[in-house]
Amino acid sequence: MTRMTPDHHGGEVPAPPTATYRMQLQPSFPFAAAAGAVPYLASLGVSHLHLSPVLEAVPGSTHGYDVVDHARVRDELGGEEGLRALARTAREHGLGLIADIVPNHMASAAGLNRPLQEVLRDGPHSPYAHWFDIDWEAQDGRVLLPVLGHRLSHELDHLEVDGRVLRYYEHAFPLREGTETLPLPELLDAQWYRLGWWRLARTELNYRRFFTISDLIGVRVENREVFDATHEKIVQLLREGVLDGLRVDHPDGLADPGGYLKDLADAAAGRWTVVEKILGEDEQLPAAWPVAGTTGYDALRRIDGLFTDPSGAAELLGLFRRFTAAPADRGGDWDATARRAAYKVVTHELAAEVDRLTREAGRLCAADAALRDHAPRALRAAVRELLVRLDVYRPYVTGGADPESVLTPGDAEDAKGVFTVAEEAEAVDTVRELALGRCGSGPEHEAFRARFAQTASALRAKAVEDTAFYRHAPLLSATEVGGTPQSPAVDPESFHAYCARVQRDWPYTGTVLSTHDTKRSADVRAGISVLTQCPGRWADLLADVTERAAGEGGASAPDPQLAWAAWQTAVGFGDRDGERLQGAMLKHVREAGLHTSWTEPDADYEKAVRDFVTAGPCGPPGEAVTAFADSLRPHVRANVLGAALAHLTMPGVPDVYQGTEREYRALVDPDNRAPAHFDLELLERLDSDEGTAPGELPHELSGDLSDEKLALTVAALRLRWAHPEWFGGESTYEPLAARGAGAAHCVAFARSGEVVAAVTRLSLRLAEAGGWRDTELPLPEGHWVDLLAPGREFTGHARVDDLFTRLPVALLVRAQPVERAASAATSGRGPHQR
Template identity: 75%
Template sequence: MTPQHPTATYRLQLQPDLGFAAAAAAVPYLASLGISHLHLSPVLEAVPGSTHGYDVVDSARVRGELGGEDGLRALARTAHEHGLGLVVDIVPNHMAAAVRHNRQLYKVLRDGPSSPYARWFDIDWQAQDGRVLMPVLAHHIGDELPHFEVDGDVLRYYEHEFPLREGTRTLPLPELLDAQWYRPAWWRLARTELNYRRFFTISDLIAVRVEDPEVFDATHATVLRLLREGVVDGLRIDHPDGLADPGTYLRRLSDATGGRWTVVEKILEDDEQLPAAWPVAGTTGYDALRHIDGLFTDPAGADELLGLFRRFTDVAADRGGQWAATVRRAALRVVTHELATEVDRLTREAVELCALTPELRDHAPWALRTALRELLVRVPVYRPYVAGGVDPETVLTASDAADAKAVFTVPEEARAVDAVRGLALGRHGDGPRHTAFRARFAQTSSALRAKSVEDTAFYRHTPLLSALEVGGCPRSPAVPAGAFHAYCARVQRAWPYTSTVLSTHDTKRSADVRAGIAALTQCPDRWETLLARVTERTAHGGSTSAPDPQLAWAAWQTVAGLGPADPERLQEALLKHAREAGLFTTWTEQNAAYESALRAFVASGPCGPPGDEVLRFMAELAPHVRANILGAALAHLTMPGVPDLYQGTEYEYRALVDPDNRKPASFDVKERGALSEEKAALTRAALRLRKEHPDWFGGAAAYEPLSAEGAAEGHCVAYVRSGRVVVAVTRLSLRLAEAGGWRDTKLRLPEGEWTELLDSERKFSGQARVADLFGRLPVALLVRSEVSAEVGSEVGSEVGSEVGSDVSSDVREERQETG
């Protein structure tokens, strides 16, 4: 019987090369870590070959390429035999628009709005003459006609298959195309002509209307059955912000699951709170990531790096030099171009609603479109939730409205802003059409925020790459210890079973890469000197110069965090960086000359002799990167919430943005360095502690900050969990060393004797000297001595041996025994 709430989860990125059988073979090893649940990426039928599973094509079937339902059940049995439950990722917002594989969409395109499946998808049948635009053609349709083929009741275009409307198969091709419920079109028309809602700006993913109870029941039947039958024990909900009514959806889901443990992929801005009425355990943990990373970032150094970035790149404020201006410019670009079709639909609906309301009439469509654009770019969060007790004034403020009006030259025309704002906030009616407009405005806001911030601005404003993760706060990347403690106390009080993460399948850089980059905030002057040298070498030392200084800046920081890398690996990551930034090349308008120069620069510079100089520099910082890595890991594993480990991160794990971080997990025995073994030992100790004593960390547990005293007190961050466990980590260790070390700094421990779990022979009480506390490692995990026997001598002795001289043999033997 698995526990109601996980104590720790372990994410496996399933794909054809890592299916259910491979996951089952790894279960004994994963159980030995001390986790309570496996966390599986989506398990329902997806586009063949998909390496992520979010492109679902059939929500009624478990994915055959992974092993089908029989394979999932076998994995669940193996997991349960080892005391582990299963948490699965589900995707309620969208399905793949792959017509040949998505049978519901296939039938909609065959039968049109009369199809029983037409209600499944968010299609605007009023647009495109009542036909669904399918943007799949490589060129204008006139150029592509020779590539169409009628095969019985199927229309083929290369790998695409479309159904033919009844009675049309014998028509001449041009007439046949015009007679369908869909319109095959040049892929570039998606930006302005698409008439179905999609996931962000990805036309290959079509939105699903789970707000319809029948659609909810049909798309969730298999997952709910697996929950009822005990195969699955918990859920992760992908992108609830994309739904028409996330709150209602989550309440319906909670009722259907009987309140099973569920977390949502909700991105919270720095001061934003998860809606309290949502019946979930919390978020997937990006808010925790931001606070942990910030704890190991030096605020003064981050400011210095910002100044250096501006001098090095000489970039304009709105093209990367200043955060708010960069976000605004990116948002205006996205809302005008990539989301043009979404804004057009909102404009049409606003025109219609204004016509129904006497006090809102006489606004020109262009004015309403301008008002929509100017208000959308000013929404400060991913999605405005104006229901459930949220003050509307904090979502679209009067100040926002005044700023939006400034773009109008005629004051009377500027009143369109008030009309749109009122509609978006529910002040001009509450009928079905008004509700639908508010939902669509919120959905568009979410897509705009994602595309303009995390997919554009994060690649332009790059003074500190480690701060550029979903939910991050680039304008203020450092988190003071007091703010970290306040966050932890709030989580323990309000969301004790929320998920917490450091690395995921979506992080742009893994936690250990970010830890290395964050170390640069402690030595920005030395980094500036190094940059000058490597830049000189690439310009005059036989290496190829960077195609632009912003790319060079990102490349050198990437090498600093990642370490030695194959040129192709780094080239692909930086090519994605440049295309996302969209300053010199993009995904849809690729600049071949620029991209060729990028590849040449990466190969001869960051992956050449100048890059070796960066690696030597980082070798000197290795003790301080180690302190960041181990400190972040221990904080993650012991803070309030349920830690979710991404595959392989129990060891040192350095990965870049997808697809680099989505490679199949490998559990083969390999020689690993000392840092890897230290991290693995720390992880195993903390996870086993949580699993053996869930009450010390769960809903009724306590979280209390501890304050050090002395010359270096600011470098020790410590806290107590339920009076039984003391956690202490070293913060900004390079600054600490430069200031003279710990000296007389002491940490007053709670009453009693405390045993170091990582070395059971080390005991402390009273005012412990911090220098002694961190004698072998830059972190400490203490357990009250009178209960230390409960923890198990096996954990203490095993961890002690791994951290000591014989670091790797025990782990290798255990991994060989467990497969």
């Protein structure tokens, strides 16, 4: 049965998860397939399945974030009955369900999004007009729909009136009543929408969207009526026990994230909820938000950073600069690259959003005698210059820190430097005051502050995640969502401080290592981060493969930045699959936008990229990469297992991405979103006690990183399930400090005085320094046994060399409860099948 806990109303709600397992639902992996995996996942030791969005989406969608109907569970996945059947199967095995929800946007797919169809037919008079954030004062009061492949004059022959519908290829647009008999040119002009060339979206779009994706239109859930209509089905599923909790996608895109989350918490009656809030390096989650925490990218950065050598990372940066000769603002320097990328996005991709902010600022200034006479050009420049200087996704006016901490007077003074007329520079102070909420009040002022913040989040995501991370690439493992490539390493003290803060403030926050959005899976990143421990060897490899490629016809890279990224990706990926590597590298160069892009593709350059990947990393020169990666395998193993154990035992609720319980090497989407495969027989063999001690790997599973990772994951997850009190809100976190020559390479901590996790950090540097030698780890008082190496017991001070004899990690439990713990960690029935 699913565990329950009292709520603040005196009733009961499902207890927070002990661990979740993320499943990517899609037509080729529907609810029925997920139900078939339930016995495996129950035996694995998670408490909840974490489902990607379940509501009706665009047909064929492989992710579900393009919702078209909030009132229906997606038919292609099996419909509501399929979801309820999955929930019943999960309950029978003691599991609950967590669902991803998408409050910020809907797909604008014509003919599928009924509320939007009503708006397109009836305009601002539609009862659904308040659903969408449309600027009816722009575009002559019509909604620009940037769907045409070329200018309208080139596409007239492809437009067809079919009754009361206007068709354009697969698109279907409703016609305004009484216009269906008009000649085509007049008919087009008579609609509440304007069909336009897709390129016009950059400058002419007059509705809020998700980032720069015009196919996803923003939804105004700050309106209570809209909130109720778009959440009715999800709330019903929560209250009827089909769902136990939620993951909220992209809260930064909302007008009022804090207000929305309060409404959601009330509607969901306090069920476990985490938000996909991307935090800056020193940014804290707003304490007033009624959520359990984030989805875990802040934890990902700390775990990855723990296994990154700071001196080696700095050396890689120097090598990258020399090898690529990249200008500072085109990859050579992080700050300059991020700033240039931000200017590019705010000037081009988000030009329409900046224009709307400028118009709104102008109206507010015109209505205030103290703010009048700012030229639109000056206001536009002020908006742009302040936006590009933000180093977080969104400045919050309520629910968090004072936004002045990220819209500082210093930034304002710096922004003024672009003005040639001092009087015009005063527009910066005006826009800053408006964005901070310090001048004026009322709905229009609130709307400006919200829109400024919403635009800031879109800018940060597109400029940093989707541009700068692909240009500044000395260490690709550091370029993940929420990452800080300028300072990728995290020392043990900082890691412990982060864990202690999480345990104190957000003990049920989510933690992740791999997700559907990570550019490289955790195990690929683990292979890349080892390069920070051997930058000289990486330089030698790069010189070798570059020379070999030059001697192979067609194996030379079209530019050095692409070469660096491709060879480094190949080292971490470890698979010479040309199709998968080609796909990842083509996305890399398009996102970087230095030689080609999604909107202005250079066919010749992209052919050169494909040819290089085929003949280079996937050709004969790639053999040297394989040999190099093989030589680092023991240290990759230490990183993979160390990151996994830290993730599964640190404060928070670990989310295990599908397939990552074993070695999992995947690249950027869609590579990482393939349907999952599950092998219950493998777990049954792992649990077999024939000829092996309890918890020991069966002989046929030994010696393989996948099997070692599986055994570690099973032991940790089942331990969490059997003893949630050791890891939950009332538990404790205690750093343990090793002593001796290798002390800096052992990171250990205790949970509630009952569990000790210890991992090896920077194992290659350790080996070069002479190994563990006399290093020892003082343990909490008592007798301890290792769940990952049964039969091994420790008391007092454990010699680290002994602790890590079999594996580069150790998971210890007190001897008194070991029978229960070992049973939960090794039982063939699994913790949920009692």
